[in-house]
Amino acid sequence: MIEGIPITHVLIVSAFMFFAGICGFIVRRNMITILMSIELILNAVSINMVVFNKYLFPDQLQGHFFALFIVGIAAAEASVAIALIINIYRRLASINVEQVNEMKH
Amino acid sequence: MDYSYTLLILLIPFLAFVFIGLAGMKFKPVVSGLIGTVGLGLVFMLSWYTAWQYFFVGGLVDGEYPKIIAMSVDWLHFSSSLTIRMGILLDPISVMMLVVVSSVSFMVHIYSLGYMKGEKGFARFYSFLSLFTFSMLGLVVATNIFQMYVFWELVGVSSFLLIGFYYQKPSAVAASKKAFIVTRFADLGFLIGILLLSFFTQTFDFEILTRSDHSIFSNAASSTFMGMSVLTWSCILIFMGGAGKSAMFPFHIWLPDAMEGPTPVSALIHAATMVVAGVFLVARMFPVFYFQAPDALDVVAYVGGFTSLFAAIIACTQYDIKRILAFSTLSQIGYMMLALGVSGFDGHEGTGYMASMFHLFTHAFFKALLFLGAGAIIHAVHSNVMQDMGGLRKYLPVTHITFLIACLTIAGVPFLSAFFSKDEILVAAYHHDKLLFAVEFLVAGITAFYMFRLYFTVFWGKERQYHHTPHEAPRVMTIPLMILAFGSIFAGYLPFARLVTADSRPFESHLDFGIAIPSVLIGLAGIVLAWILYRKESSLPERIVRSLGGFYRMVYHKFYVDEIYLFITRNIIFNYISRPVAWFDRHVVDGAMNGIGWITVTSSKMIRGLQSGNVPQYGMVFALGAIVLVLVFAFLIR
Amino acid sequence: MALNVWMFYFLATVIAVCSVLTITSRRILRAAFYLLCVLVATAGLYFLFDYQFMAGVQLVLYAGGIVVLIIFSILLTSHISQKFPKPEAIRLITGIVVGVSGFALAMLAILKYAFKATDSAAIRIDMHTIGNQLLGTGKNGYALPFEVISILLLAAMIGAIIIAKKGK
Numbered sequence: 001m002i003e004g005i006p007i008t009h010v011l012i013v014s015a016f017m018f019f020a021g022i023c024g025f026i027v028r029r030n031m032i033t034i035l036m037s038i039e040l041i042l043n044a045v046s047i048n049m050v051v052f053n054k055y056l057f058p059d060q061l062q063g064h065f066f067a068l069f070i071v072g073i074a075a076a077e078a079s080v081a082i083a084l085i086i087n088i089y090r091r092l093a094s095i096n097v098e099q100v101n102e103m104k105h
Numbered sequence: 106m107d108y109s110y111t112l113l114i115l116l117i118p119f120l121a122f123v124f125i126g127l128a129g130m131k132f133k134p135v136v137s138g139l140i141g142t143v144g145l146g147l148v149f150m151l152s153w154y155t156a157w158q159y160f161f162v163g164g165l166v167d168g169e170y171p172k173i174i175a176m177s178v179d180w181l182h183f184s185s186s187l188t189i190r191m192g193i194l195l196d197p198i199s200v201m202m203l204v205v206v207s208s209v210s211f212m213v214h215i216y217s218l219g220y221m222k223g224e225k226g227f228a229r230f231y232s233f234l235s236l237f238t239f240s241m242l243g244l245v246v247a248t249n250i251f252q253m254y255v256f257w258e259l260v261g262v263s264s265f266l267l268i269g270f271y272y273q274k275p276s277a278v279a280a281s282k283k284a285f286i287v288t289r290f291a292d293l294g295f296l297i298g299i300l301l302l303s304f305f306t307q308t309f310d311f312e313i314l315t316r317s318d319h320s321i322f323s324n325a326a327s328s329t330f331m332g333m334s335v336l337t338w339s340c341i342l343i344f345m346g347g348a349g350k351s352a353m354f355p356f357h358i359w360l361p362d363a364m365e366g367p368t369p370v371s372a373l374i375h376a377a378t379m380v381v382a383g384v385f386l387v388a389r390m391f392p393v394f395y396f397q398a399p400d401a402l403d404v405v406a407y408v409g410g411f412t413s414l415f416a417a418i419i420a421c422t423q424y425d426i427k428r429i430l431a432f433s434t435l436s437q438i439g440y441m442m443l444a445l446g447v448s449g450f451d452g453h454e455g456t457g458y459m460a461s462m463f464h465l466f467t468h469a470f471f472k473a474l475l476f477l478g479a480g481a482i483i484h485a486v487h488s489n490v491m492q493d494m495g496g497l498r499k500y501l502p503v504t505h506i507t508f509l510i511a512c513l514t515i516a517g518v519p520f521l522s523a524f525f526s527k528d529e530i531l532v533a534a535y536h537h538d539k540l541l542f543a544v545e546f547l548v549a550g551i552t553a554f555y556m557f558r559l560y561f562t563v564f565w566g567k568e569r570q571y572h573h574t575p576h577e578a579p580r581v582m583t584i585p586l587m588i589l590a591f592g593s594i595f596a597g598y599l600p601f602a603r604l605v606t607a608d609s610r611p612f613e614s615h616l617d618f619g620i621a622i623p624s625v626l627i628g629l630a631g632i633v634l635a636w637i638l639y640r641k642e643s644s645l646p647e648r649i650v651r652s653l654g655g656f657y658r659m660v661y662h663k664f665y666v667d668e669i670y671l672f673i674t675r676n677i678i679f680n681y682i683s684r685p686v687a688w689f690d691r692h693v694v695d696g697a698m699n700g701i702g703w704i705t706v707t708s709s710k711m712i713r714g715l716q717s718g719n720v721p722q723y724g725m726v727f728a729l730g731a732i733v734l735v736l737v738f739a740f741l742i743r
Numbered sequence: 744m745a746l747n748v749w750m751f752y753f754l755a756t757v758i759a760v761c762s763v764l765t766i767t768s769r770r771i772l773r774a775a776f777y778l779l780c781v782l783v784a785t786a787g788l789y790f791l792f793d794y795q796f797m798a799g800v801q802l803v804l805y806a807g808g809i810v811v812l813i814i815f816s817i818l819l820t821s822h823i824s825q826k827f828p829k830p831e832a833i834r835l836i837t838g839i840v841v842g843v844s845g846f847a848l849a850m851l852a853i854l855k856y857a858f859k860a861t862d863s864a865a866i867r868i869d870m871h872t873i874g875n876q877l878l879g880t881g882k883n884g885y886a887l888p889f890e891v892i893s894i895l896l897l898a899a900m901i902g903a904i905i906i907a908k909k910g911k
Contacts, residue, residue, distance in 0.1 A: 004748040007858050010788075013755045015849040017762045017781070023842035024766030026725045027830050032817055033771065034721070036778050039809060040762055043785055046801075054792050056858060058865035061876055065885050067797060071804050072892050076899035078809045082816045083907035089820040090909075101718030725837055732845050739852070 007055045011048065018044035031085050031095040035078065042074045106163050108175035111193050111246070114151050114203065117144045118239035122232050129228030135218070141231035142214040145207065145238065152207040159200045160604055169609040172196040172312055177248055186307065192248035194311060197605040198388050198462060202245035205469045208592075209377040210238045212585040216477050217369040219581035220484060224367075230270060234373070237263035241378050245385060249309035250299050253386070257295070257350065260382060261288050264374050268366040280362035287359040291349020298342030301335055302393075315392040322397050333400065340394050340401035344387060344408075351383025351438050354412045358667055360435060364427040368480030371427060376434050376476050377469035384441045384465060391458060391607060395450050406446020406537075410544045413439025415664070417551040421558065422661040424491045426479050429559050430472070433515070436548060437468050443545060444530040447537035448607060455607030456614065457537070460529030463601040467522040470596055471514040474589035478508040481582055482563060485575035491559070495566040500575040503583045505564050507590040512560045514593045516553035517628040519621075522597030528621045535620055549624050553631030561639035747791055754791070757784040769827045775814050782806045796873055 017040055024037030046067040053063025089095050121144040129137040160170070177192030214234060221230055240259035247253035262285075269281030303309050305325035313321065328335045347353075352360040363375050374380070387394065387405055394402050416435035423429045441461045448457025481504040486494055498505045514521040517528075527549065534542040577583070602614035638646050650657050659665065715726070758781055765777040782805045789798035817823065830838075866872065880886045 004745055005751050008853050009751075009755070011853045012850065013758055015846060015853065016759055019842040019846040019849070020759075020762040020766055022724070022728050022845060023838045026721045026728070026838035026841060027834055028721070028766065029830065030771060030821070030827065032813060032820070033766075033774055036765055036774060036813065039778060039805070039813075040765065040781065043782065043805070047785060047788065050789065050792060050794060050797060054794070056860050059861065059863040061866075061868070061872070061883065064794060064797060064868070064873070065877070065888070068800060069888060069892055071800055072896065075804050075808055076896050078812060079903045080899050080906070082812055083903035085816055086819060086907045095820050097720050100720070103716075104718030105713040105716045721834070725841055728841050728845060732841070732848055735848060 007051065010051045010055075014044045014047040014051065017041075017047070029096055029098065031088070031097050031100075034097060035081050035085070038081075039074065039078065042070055046070045106158065106173070108155065108158070108173060108193070108195055110151065111155055111175045111195065114148050114155070114207070115193070115239060115242050115246070117148050117151075118235040118242065120144075121235040122239060125228055125232035125235060129232055132228075134227035135222075137228035137231045138214075138218045138221075141235050142211075142218065144235065145211045145214045148238070148242075149207045149211040152203040155195070156200050156204050159195055160197075165611070170197050170604075171609075172315075174248060174312070175246075189251050189309065190249060191252050193246040194248040195246070197609055198385065199245045201462060201466060201605050202385060203242065205466055206238065206241050206245065206378050209469050209473045210234070210241075210373055212473060212477070212589055213369045213373040216372075216480070216582050216585045217367075219579045220369055220480055221367060226270060230267075230367070233263060233266045233270070234370075237267065237374060237379075241382070244382060247311070249311055250303070250314075250390075251309045253389075254292075254295065254299060257292065257346070257382065260379055261285060261292070261350070264288075264363070264379055267370040267374060268363045270366055270370065274365065277365040280359070280365040284359040284363050287356050288349045291356050292346050294342040295346020295349075298339040298344075298346065301339035301342065305335055305339075311389060314390070317392075319396060325397075334398070336393070337398040337400050340390070340398035341404055343390060344383075344401060344405055347383030347386040348408060349383070350386075351380050351442070352412075352435055353383070353408050353439070353442060354415055355666065357412060357416070357435055358670060361428050361431045361663070364425070364431050368427065368476060368483060371431070372473045372476035372480070375431065376472035380434060380438055381441070381465050381469070384438060384445065384461060387442070387445050388458065388462060391445065391448070392450070395448075395607075402446050402448075404446075406443050406541055409439040409442025409444075409446055410541045411439070413437070413443065413548045414544050414551075417548045417555065418660055419663050420555045421551065422657065425489045426482065426491055426494075426559060426563065427476070427489055429555060430475050430479060433475075433552065433556065434472060436552060437464070437472070437515075440527070440530055440545065440548075441465055441468070443541055444533055447533050447541060450607050452606075452608070452610060452612045453614075455612075456529055456602075457533035458607035459602050459605060459614065460526060460533050462605045464523070464526035464530060466599075466601070467514070467526045467593070467596050470589050470592035471511045471523060474507060474511040474586060474593055475515070477582070477586055477589065478504050478511065481578040481586065482508075484578055484582070486571065491562045494563045494569070496564070496568040497575060498564040501577050503577060503586065507583075507586040508564070509560065510590045511593055512556045515556050516632060517549055517624055519625055520597075522593055522595070524621075524625070525597040525616075526601075528616060528624065529614060531620050531624055532617045546624060546627060550627035550631045553628040554635050557632045557635035558639050561635055565640050567642040751788070751791060754784050754787045757781075758788075769829075770823075771817055771821055771827070772814070772823050775810060775817060778813070779806055779810045782810065794868065796868075796870065 021037045021040030021044060024040065025034055028034050028037060049063040049067040049070070051063075053060065053067075057063065085095055088100060092099055121141050125137045125140055159173075163171075163173075173195040175193040175195055177190050179188055180191045181189040183189075214231070217230065217234070221227055224230065237260065240256050240263050244253055244256035244260055247256060265281045265285040268284055269277050271277045299309070302314075305328065306314065306321045307324075308314065308321065322336065325334070325336050330338060349356040360375060360380065364371055366374075394405070413436040416432040416439065420429050420432035420436065423432065441464050444457045444461035444464065446457070448459075448461070449455055450458075481501065482494065482497065483489055485497070485501055485504075488494070510521070514523045517524050531542065531545060531549075534545050603611035606612060638649075662668070761777045761780040761784065765774050765781065768774040768777060782801065786798045786801040786806065789795075789801060876883050877885050877889055
């Protein structure tokens with residue numbers, strides 16, 4: 001608990017980052033920028049976990065470890081995503097997400 | 106007496122139809138013809154044997170000829186009170202009809218071996234002939250009115266198939282459609298009549314309906330509809346069905362056009378057998394008509410009388426020989442209907458009934474003879490119209506003599522068969538209704554006139570140049586002619602009143618000279634008039650035609666009845682009834698179905714849009730969906 | 744105001760501004776840089792919370808690992824000097840609507856809820872505790888998730904290699 005900073009302020013910051021990430025996911029066209037938006041989302045969630053742990057449950061470490069695992073998973077996911085993007089670039093010579101639309105009706 | 110062998114009379118033609126129909130194309134055509142003919146020969150012998158057994162060996166039981174049910178099987182069993190049976194009923198008129206139908210059919214089968222030789226559908230023709238014979242025989246031995254209706258429709262179908270035999274000719278197709286539609290329309294009345302009658306009497310069975318105990322009608326006696334009792338309505342409606350099949354006015358329009366079929370078909374169906382089905386129906390239902398609905402009998406008599414006059418007048422102006430014979434058939438059937446209409450029931454009162462059946466019997470022979478003779482003429486000259494014929498007596502001797510015998514018969518010349526039968530009809534009419542008597546008396550004269558007009562124009566008249574000499578028909582065609590001529594001469598000597606009567610009790614009939622002599626005289630007058638006008642080439646007929654002017658034109662066009670019907674159907678029914686109904690069907694009914702399809706396709710297209718492959722769109726849907734769900738669950742649902 | 748409060752608001756501002764810039768920047772390398780700023784600011788926030796281990800992991804993995812990976816892939820696949828075209832209007836509007844509505848919803852939830860802290864005493868977070876709990880199998884042990892995530896990382900590694908391999 002940090003004196004002077006109510007929990008809601010921190011949560012507002014993380015919520016802002018989260019929805020910025022979602023907005024970026026919808027708006028952006030380049031696949032790597034979409035990946036960056038996803039990282040923003042994960043990061044926001046991570047902050048949320050840490051904050052809840054620190055403010056509401058200071059006697060446990062569950063939020064802390066959750067955030068740790070989120071970082072680990074984000075790393076794994078980013079690496080696989082980059083591999084996919086590189087493969088797509090090789091086939092289509094472009095990483096515009098609108099051109100990757102073969103799984104449709 | 107065991108009459109179960111009568112089942113063979115029905116079974117043999119049916120099996121012939123099936124066999125020839127399925128396997129006929131695999132053999133040479135003449136094999137199908139022979140199978141059909143041999144089968145009919147067996148039926149012919151069985152029918153005469155049955156008649157002999159019934160009338161002479163079995164004979165009278167308690168003073169009357171019994172109604173014998175040779176066999177009866179339950180066909181459709183709905184409940185204990187509603188069961189439809191099929192069976193064979195033997196009584197004087199059905200046995201007589203068995204003889205008539207099988208004899209004429211047998212003659213036609215033999216004749217067609219020669220007439221239809223070389224035709225493309227030879228096997229098909231014989232299978233249809235067998236089908237028709239089966240249906241007609243089934244109709245006459247029906248035990249209940251429902252079975253009769255079933256076979257009635259079968260006969261209509263066979264007629265349709267045979268009229269449209271030359272299916273590549275549009276006129277033949279149109280004629281067969283017309284025949285079927287007109288008779289089907291009349292059968293609507295028949296069906297409603299059957300339903301009415303069976304509803305009020307709770308039975309279809311002829312034996313019960315025609316019993317002398319009239320208790321089953323007590324239910325119906327009190328119900329009336331629009332002023333007439335329901336029984337009268339049902340009898341009139343049943344007569345409507347008979348009128349359609351027998352081509353009474355106003356349902357007569359199909360019979361002249363039915364001449365598009367091959368001539369043996371015209372002989373069998375449209376002269377001797379099918380068209381008398383209506384007469385047979387009224388005769389079968391006669392006790393019901395006489396005791397419960399005497400007004401219906403009056404309708405029968407007047408319709409018959411009117412039709413015979415109407416048809417006789419038209420026949421005087423036609424040039425196609427088959428059409429003349431068709432109108433002659435209409436006229437003679439009018440005679441038979443009239444005779445039934447004026448008839449009483451007990452003993453001597455029932456002369457009309459007896460005369461009608463007698464005339465049916467003799468008419469079958471001479472009309473079939475006339476048609477088959479016309480077939481021989483057409484075969485020789487290759488044309489149907491009188492203007493292409495003349496002086497044929499030199500080239501076709503046998504045909505000439507037999508045709509002459511038939512013409513003399515129909516004119517009512519004494520000692521030939523129709524003299525006796527027509528005389529009985531005139532006697533019955535005289536004692537009942539003088540107006541009808543006068544009409545029929547006049548028609549007798551007109552009949553003689555137009556038949557001899559036909560005879561003289563074809564066999565005497567102008568000598569024409571034929572591009573190839575007409576030759577006599579082969580023996581296979583002339584032998585039936587000779588047999589039928591024999592029948593035409595001698596059939597009148599059968600003591601009919603001792604065999605077929607209204608109450609099945611024989612009585613003695615005698616010749617009434619007071620009526621016979623005037624009718625012979627008017628017949629001879631008709632013959633003489635025709636002699637004067639047509640025996641030699643003369644301009645007298647044309648002068649008469651010109652002086653009659655508009656009246657002649659109207660009669661030549663058959664009083665424009667066909668045109669009136671066409672006008673009513675095309676302009677009125679098609680425009681005001683069919684078009685709206687068709688519009689409704691196309692737009693509302695089909696529209697609803699198409700609409701359901703369209704909705705399905707369109708909504709699926711819209712749903713499909715969700716799978717666009719566009720990843721950011723997926724993300725948006727996901728996020729939006731999550732937000733909406735949170736809203737719903739957190740705030741709206743408590 | 745205490746310095747940490749001031750620090751907090753500074754870091755919060757950096758996070759907010761840089762995350763917006765990440766998603767709106769029209770040059771891709773700049774977007775990657777802004778992402779890096781966001782991640783470093785988050786690490787700063789963790790330091791403020793006294794979660795040094797977490798902050799360290801954040802810096803090493805996220806900032807040092809993932810962002811470097813992203814920059815590598817940018818260099819491999821894009822022309823770094825070209826500008827992105829502006830996004831279509833409808834896409835922009837949809838994104839903004841979704842984002843704003845979601846943010847409003849979240850705000851509503853945050854502000855309305857009464858957060859109640861627990862009464863138990865805080866424990867001291869140091870490497871000793873973290874280590875014991877991470878590999879412990881008792882009540883608060885995270886040995887199983889630890890093993891699972893290590894398998895996940897292995898699978899991700901193998902998957903990435905196979906996907907990115909130059910196939911025959």
